[in-house]
Every structure is written in structure tokens, then in C-alpha cells.
Amino acid sequence: MFALQSILSFFKATNKPKMTNxxxxxxxxxxxxxxxxxxxxxxxxxxxxxxxxxNSFCTICRSDLNTYIGKRKEKTPTILGHEVIGRIERFGxxxxxxxLRGHQLEIGDRISxxxxxxxxxxxxxxxxxxxxxxxLFKYGHEQITALSNLHGGxxxxxxxxKNTPVVCINGDVPDPVAALINCSVATVAGAxxxxxxxxxxxxxxxxxxxxxxxxxxxxxxxxxKNVIARDSNPGRAKLAGNFGANYSxxxxxxxxxxxxxxxxxxxxxxxPDVVLEFSGVPDAMxxxxxxxxxxxxxxxxxxxxPQRGLSINAEYLIRNLLTIKGLHNYNAQxxxxxxxxxxxxxxxxxxxxxxxxxxxxxxxNEAFKYGVEKNPFRVGINLINNDIL
Numbered sequence: 460m461f462a463l464q465s466i467l468s469f470f471k472a473t474n475k476p477k478m479t480n481x482x483x484x485x486x487x488x489x490x491x492x493x494x495x496x497x498x499x500x501x502x503x504x505x506x507x508x509x510x511x512x513x514n515s516f517c518t519i520c521r522s523d524l525n526t527y528i529g530k531r532k533e534k535t536p537t538i539l540g541h542e543v544i545g546r547i548e549r550f551g552x553x554x555x556x557x558x559l560r561g562h563q564l565e566i567g568d569r570i571s572x573x574x575x576x577x578x579x580x581x582x583x584x585x586x587x588x589x590x591x592x593x594x595l596f597k598y599g600h601e602q603i604t605a606l607s608n609l610h611g612g613x614x615x616x617x618x619x620x621k622n623t624p625v626v627c628i629n630g631d632v633p634d635p636v637a638a639l640i641n642c643s644v645a646t647v648a649g650a651x652x653x654x655x656x657x658x659x660x661x662x663x664x665x666x667x668x669x670x671x672x673x674x675x676x677x678x679x680x681x682x683x684k685n686v687i688a689r690d691s692n693p694g695r696a697k698l699a700g701n702f703g704a705n706y707s708x709x710x711x712x713x714x715x716x717x718x719x720x721x722x723x724x725x726x727x728x729x730x731p732d733v734v735l736e737f738s739g740v741p742d743a744m745x746x747x748x749x750x751x752x753x754x755x756x757x758x759x760x761x762x763x764x765p766q767r768g769l770s771i772n773a774e775y776l777i778r779n780l781l782t783i784k785g786l787h788n789y790n791a792q793x794x795x796x797x798x799x800x801x802x803x804x805x806x807x808x809x810x811x812x813x814x815x816x817x818x819x820x821x822x823x824n825e826a827f828k829y830g831v832e833k834n835p836f837r838v839g840i841n842l843i844n845n846d847i848l
Contacts, residue, residue: 476503485614486823489536491529495823505551508621512545516634517612519838534602540612541574541599544637562627571640576623590788624791626798635814635839644797647673649789650758654733658682663731665747666738667695669836672702676808679703737761756782814839
């Protein structure tokens with residue numbers, strides 16, 4: 460027993476990262492109902508294939524808020540935040556020399572990185588699902604340990620692990636908008652990919668939070684004939700008109716009468732070929748499936764939290780030739796599509812106006828409380844010039 464303990468102690472000691480004198484402050488999330496607290500870590504010597512990034516801006520995703528309030532469970536303690544942008548500060552040995560577009564990487568480059576790092580040679584990666592590979596490393600979702608730290612956006616620095624897709628971002632994209640790319644925008648790009656060619660199609664966007672709003676714009680720019688936005692919040696449904704939707708309505712309007720609803724009027728005249736479902740509400744998934752035209756496709760994205768099982772009539776599904784696809788996160792193709800979309804259309808659509816707060820890292824508790832109480836599309840956290848400890 461003593462010999463085994465000695466071997467284990469030796470293994471841990473020899474595998475413990477070597478540290479530099481450079482430090483990073485980060486916010487720690489431990490349990491729902493608890494305030495974040497701050498720690499300072501020495502930044503380790505970078506390992507093979509790694510990059511050190513100085514984070515500049517982070518937006519609080521809905522999944523971060525769901526973890527914060529206990530609706531989702533994560534391994535803790537952890538560093539939340541995965542919608543983030545930053546600049547390269549250091550290269551590790553044998554690290555990437557170019558991004559997904561072939562751009563030569565240099566110190567100071569502003570980059571976005573995928574929410575995941577995984578083995579590109581795994582069977583899942585080869586099938587186009589690297590976000591489900593067995594060795595998956597997921598930013599903003601990993602546990603802080605002696606061997607692994609600085610892997611979330613609510614930190615001064617992030618260590619980009621080997622096999623993480625990265626892309627340099629054009630300088631005219633504002634940091635707050637650029638931060639959206641590696642979660643919100645890339646996930647929507649994945650949903651559009653699964654939906655297929657939208658040219659001339661009627662597309663129903665159900666749930667117009669940040670992803671739904673982006674989906675309206677992306678569907679419009681991908682040639683959809685009609686973009687129909689639906690949300691339980693009338694204000695959000697109406698706002699979708701500024702982001703590419705040419706029809707919008709709220710559930711409160713649908714319930715005005717039982718027989719001749721806005722819902723029926725629209726979907727009889729503009730039968731959706733595609734439903735992109737972002738609300739994650741079981742009733743909504745069941746209802747919107749019945750709105751699809753024959754041969755229609757439903758992409759389900761929003762249900763990333765525990766919920767009841769769905770009631771689906773198999774005969775209806777079969778006779779109407781319907782297809783249901785689920786999407787969780789995205790692949791490198793989607794990530795690159797997201798970057799191109801934001802670079803091309805960030806000035807056409809006011810995504811900046813959907814990001815509220817501009818909190819500093821030392822105000823992270825206030826930022827999350829603001830996100831829960833005010834429910835903005837996104838809360839923004841500026842990670843530059845923070846005086847925390």
C-alpha cells in the first residue's frame with residue numbers, strides 16, 4: 460500500500476503543470492445560490508499545442524444563467540463563460556501556426572475559439588460531430604483541478620487547449636458582438652446547416668432570445684422567402700422584425716380566441732417548411748411540429764435542460780413525411796460560417812444593442828443578478844482594466 464501511494468504521489472507531482480510568474484484572476488462558481496468568489500492562479504508553462512489568450516470581453520449565455528440558478532448542473536468548482544473573445548499572448552510548443560482560414564497566427568491577433576477541443580481523428584469528429592468526441596474538452600464547463608485551470612471566460616486569461624478550432628476576427632467587429640460568435644452564432648449556423656437549403660423556404664423561428672434573433676437574420680440572409688418569428692414575449696417577437704423576420708407574433712396573441720388564431724392564419728397561408736425551435740419548451744416543440752408543411756424539417760436546439768418527455772404521434776410524423784433533428788453545439792464548419800456571417804452582417808443588424816450591462820469582472824455577481832432579474836438578451840462583461848484584488 461505504501462509503495463502504491465508513493466507511486467501515485469510521484470505521478471501527480473511529475474504531472475503537475477510547471478508554473479510561470481504570470482498570474483490570472485478568475486471568478487469561481489461553486490453552487491447555485493452562492494456568490495462567485497475570486498482566485499488568483501499562476502499561469503502554467505504552456506503544453507504542446509496550447510495558446511495563452513488575454514480575454515477582452517465575455518457575454519453571459521443563457522446556459523450560464525441556468526447553471527447559476529440551478530436549472531443546469533455542471534462539474535464544480537468551475538469558471539463559467541464560453542462566449543468570449545481575446546488576443547493571443549503566448550504560443551506553446553508546436554502550437555497552431557494558422558487558423559481555420561489559413562491566416563498566419565501572431566502575438567496580438569484577436570481570435571475566437573470553438574467551445575470545444577477534441578481529437579480530430581476520433582470517429583465522431585470524422586462524422587462531423589467533434590463536439591461529441593470521447594476526449595471532449597469544453598470551455599466554460601470544466602472543473603477546476605490542480606492539473607486543469609483557466610478554461611472559462613470569466614477570467615483574465617484562457618489557455619486554449621490542443622485541437623481547439625480558432626479563427627482570427629476582422630478588426631471592425633466590436634468585441635461584444637465578436638464574443639457571441641463561438642456559442643450563439645455558431646450554434647445557429649449549425650441549425651441552418653441541418654435545415655438544408657433555405658432558398659425560397661418559409662422558416663418559423665420559435666423562441667426569439669439571442670439565438671432566435673440571430674436565426675432570423677441568418678435565415679433571411681440565406682434566402683428564406685418568409686421568416687416567421689414566434690415568442691411568448693410580445694416585445695421580443697416584435698423586435699425580430701428588425702433582424703430579418705417579416706412576420707412575428709406572440710403566444711398571448713394566439714390565445715385571443717380558440718378557433719381563428721393568428722397562428723392558424725399564418726401557418727395556413729405560409730405553411731412552414733422549416734421550424735427552428737429555440738425555446739426548449741415541450742409544449743412548443745409539440746405544437747410547432749404540427750405546423751410544418753408536408754416534408755417539413757424541425758430542428759430542436761433549445762432543450763438543453765431537464766424536462767418532461769414529449770408526446771409525438773408517430774402516424775402523423777410518418778404520413779406527413781416530417782423530419783426531426785436535434786443539435787447540441789456545433790462543428791468547425793459551423794464555427795467558420797458564424798465568423799463569416801458576423802463579419803459580413805454585424806453592421807446591418809444591431810446585435811450590439813442586444814448586449815447590456817458592460818460590467819467589469821469584479822462585478823460578476825451583479826452581472827449575473829442583473830441577467831436573472833432583467834432577462835436581457837445578453838449581459839456583457841468587460842475583462843480589460845479590472846482592479847479585482
